[in-house]
Amino acid sequence: MPIQISERGQQMPASPIRKLVPFADEAKRRGTHVYHLNIGQPDIESPDLALSSLQRLERKVIAYSHSQGEPGYIDALLGYYNKLGFALERPHINVTTGGSEAILFSLLVTMNPGEEVLIPEPFYTNYNAFARVAGVTIRPITTRVEDGFHLPPSADMESLIGPKTRAVMLCNPSNPTGTVYTREEMDRVIALAEKHNLWLLCDEVYREFVFDSSASSYRSLLERTDIAERVVVMDSISKRYSMCGARLGCVVSRNEEVMAAVLKLAQARLSSPQVEQWMAQAAHAMPDDYLPSVLEEYRQRRDVVYTALQSMEGVTCRQPEGAFYTIPELPIDNAETFAKWLLTDFSYEGATVMVAPAAGFYATPGLGMQQIRIAFVLEVNALKKAMTLLQRALQTYQDTQMS
Ligand SMILES: Cc1ncc(COP(=O)(O)O)c(C=O)c1O
Structure with a gap:
């Protein structure tokens, strides 16, 4: 009998975002320009202070850093959080590799194998992979395009809570929907977590990218010192400083036991990349207007995408409130077939667009079949061209379907 890989290895979900890559490569080989709206790799330049810090690198050895993170970098992170008004101390932060x-x-430190975590769907697909590694089951809280993917009534969410439910996990602002939860809905989630003694895990890697800074939108669970014991925040500099390749994030919690357990996991993998932590520390010294200027760039892109989508007949879409994504529903039967067709059969003036079919962001089978996720990670002019292509493609596709 041939030797076999583990069940976990076999069951690991493949990334639905990358499934279409071979077709994009083939389109490029044919000479077609492909506008990538399918992945969240920002095109914004990484901060010059981060890049120039490399030139001052005087070390002779690239050593392990501390498992908790480089002390200077942790101080930079503390400065960042303190500026936002969150009083945190060193033990509340552990730097992670992304x-x-x-x-x-x-997930590993808050949940036991076999337990369940509630997550609003559609959600960031890699949660599936991490849940599988941790042996936990995702119970989806279904949200709808018509509601801008905001949360359903509390009773609907509560009906999903069972004896195995241990946590609620949110992504705010949300990849893939661009939704920013309101204070009212966050308060409802917090009330459920308190009533049923659940962890509140919040992925806040898009924290800066909130387009409407009105008081109703929720900025961070780190504000809530009153429920600090049950809050664990996941963070990253990948999007904030457009430093995806630096592979740096952090876990933030005021719960001492959580942080002690995280540190043990961090010690097992020794350290996060050291040079990148120096670079990231330098990025935190960027002037105060840096992040607002990046937000303004994304706001313009959001406006281009949303205006274009609104003008397309039969498309349902709410205005994205944050992050740099949106999920519109298209007047087509199957978004995966359409996304593939865009790469294999469509081009206009030598170009086409690549989008992510949204079904892969849902846990409930059959949902999202007519939806795509658009990432607005191209500069405004390229984005305008890409959206024009999408509009033309939709018309052509519908015509070919009818003929
Ligand atoms: C919602 C969300 N969380 C986490 C991550 C992972 O980020 P990192 O590059 O820091 O590993 C991403 C990356 O796209 C994301 O969109």
Whole structure:
């Protein structure tokens, strides 16, 4: 009998976002320009202070850093959080290798195998992979495009809570929906967590990207010192400083036991990348107007995407409130077939667009079949062209379907 990989290895979900990559590569080989609206890799330049810090690198050895993180970098993070008004101290932060590791560590230290975590769907697909590694089951809280993917009534959410439910996990602002939860809905989630003694895990890697800073939108669970014991926040500099490749994130919690357990996991993997922590520390010295200027750039892109989507017949979409994504519903039967067709059969003036079919962001089978996720990670002019292409493609696709 041939030797076999583990069940976990076999069952690991493949990334639905990358499924179409071979078709995009083939389109490029044919000479078609592909506008990538499918992945969240920002095109914004990384902060110059981070890049120039590399030139001052005087070390002769790239050593392990502390498992908790480089002390200077932790201080920079503390400065960042303190400026936002969150009183945190060193033991409340553990640097991780990307927000990805922060998600994995948070699940591992709060939940036992076999337990359930409630997560609003559609959700960031890699939660599936991390949940599988941690042996926990995702119970989806279904949200709808018509509601801008805001949360359903509390009773609907409560009906999902059973004896195995241990946590609620949110992504705010949300990838993939662009939703920013309101104070009212966050208060409802907090009330449920308190009533049923659940952890509140919040992925806040898009914290800066909130387009409407009105008081009704929720900024961070770190504000809530009154429920600090049950709050674990997952963070990252990948999007904030456009430093995805630096692979740096952190777990933030005021719960001492959580942080002690996270540190043990961090010690097992020794350390996060050291050079990148120096770079990230330098990024935190960017002037105060840096992040608002990045937000303004994303706001313009959001406006381009939303205006274009509104003008497309039969498309349902609410205005994205944050992050740099949106999920519109299209007047088509199957978004995966359409997304593939865009790469294999469509081009206009030598170009096409790549989008992510949204079904892969849902846990409930059959949902999201007519939806795509658009990431607005291109500059405004390229984005305008991409949206024009999408509009033309939709018309052509519908015509070919009818003929
Ligand atoms: C919602 C969300 N959480 C976490 C991550 C992972 O970020 P990192 O690059 O820091 O691992 C991403 C990356 O796209 C994301 O969109």
